[in-house]
Amino acid sequence: MASAVYWSGKNLLRTALLGLLASCGKLQNDANVVLPAYTNQLVAECYLENGIIPRLTITESVPYLDNGQAVAAGSQLLTLPNGQIIQLPTDVTVSLKLPSGQNMPLRFSPGIDVITGKYYTHIGTVPIVAKAGQQFGLDAQDRRGRHVTGTAIVPALIPIDSIKYKFNNLTGSNKKAYFQTSWTDPGATIDFYRLMLHKGKPANNSETDNDIRDKYFNGKAYSQVTTYRFLPNDTVTATLYHVDTLYFDFRQSVRNARSANGNPFAQPSAIHSTVQGGIGVFSVLVSDQRTVILK
Incomplete structure (x- = not known):
């Protein structure tokens, strides 16, 4: 899942118009577009299914115009098969809250699903049992104080x-x-x-x-x-x-x-x-x- 930073569309429009005017003649007017400061967030993607060992992907959002080369503390770069470079936090602790009230830790063990071709960063220990109406919870936090939580109800x-x-x-x-x-x-x-x-x-x-x-x-x-x-x-x-x-x-x-x-x-x-505290989706x-x- 890709994440983006949102900024004023007026700034981008102004830049585009200046470029158009410059191409019509010899006039040149360089403009510095000031983008707002952006704080990287945890990005969580987790889909639970009955009878399947739970897997979760935790990545890190970056500014839209980031070149992908700067590695934040506690993160490493991961290059996907399509060439996209993403931030992969290595200091995130994840657990699922089961309908019984028990917690299932998900260990950091990056891998790829051979069927779907999708990457994951954390994996559980045993398949879950999910029945209609039950509620599951997600808790993911790193050593930098970022904390992502979420709940999901099992549909019929x-x-x-x-x-x-x-x-x-x-x-x-x-x-x-x-x-x-x-x-x-x-x-x-x-x-x-x-x-x-x-x-x-x-x-x-x-x-x-x-x-x-x-x-x-x-x-x-x-x-x-x-x-x-x-x-x-x-x-x-x-x-x-x-x-x-x-x-x-x-x-x-x-x-x-x-x-x-x-x-x-x-x-x-x-x-x-x-989810709350970050970006992403947690669903059954x-x-x-x-x-x-x-x-």
Whole structure:
């Protein structure tokens, strides 16, 4: 997860306009844009799942224009496969508070998930047991006084009712199918979903990834349909997550921040974190999954 610093869009706009004027003639006017001071924060990303050993990623935010070379005290640099350099704090103590009230320490042991390709920094000891309505807690703090906390409630499982597909009437490479995922929304609550479709073996990269709220189908059966995009013999897996409003808002804010990034005419977009004392997300993921081979 990437983190960004937010500053006045007017300063950036002024710089862009000065550059445009200079290109129209021989005039040159250098401007020093003063950015506000920024204090690095802990960035936490943790998704708990029933029956899975918990993993957590703790990184450190840096100013947006930072070149990634200055290493803060108690941190080391980590270079990701895409070339991105991030701050990796090494002095963070992490624990989960289980529904029973017991604490599970997560040890610092950086690694990579061979299935998703995602990095993690801390890992638990045993799989967790998560039942609908239970509450988990997160506590992460370093030796510099930074302290991140969070709580997450386990959502109820919403099962997939059916998955269907249909091919068009074309032939050869133009023969493609749409894919339909159907489920029934509870009527007594406001609900949020994340629906992912993968081709082949499910991994980090999805074919589609949609955030959905039940505003227009509360308490009713609902179907999400794709365009004609799948080929004969594709293996398609649908994963339906029932998520809470905090996780839904977090994903929306990350999407908005990415859209505004690098656009001097866009308003800066803040990340709606689900944790306190830092940046990031702490959530329990509950999902149903179906797989079919398109024949």
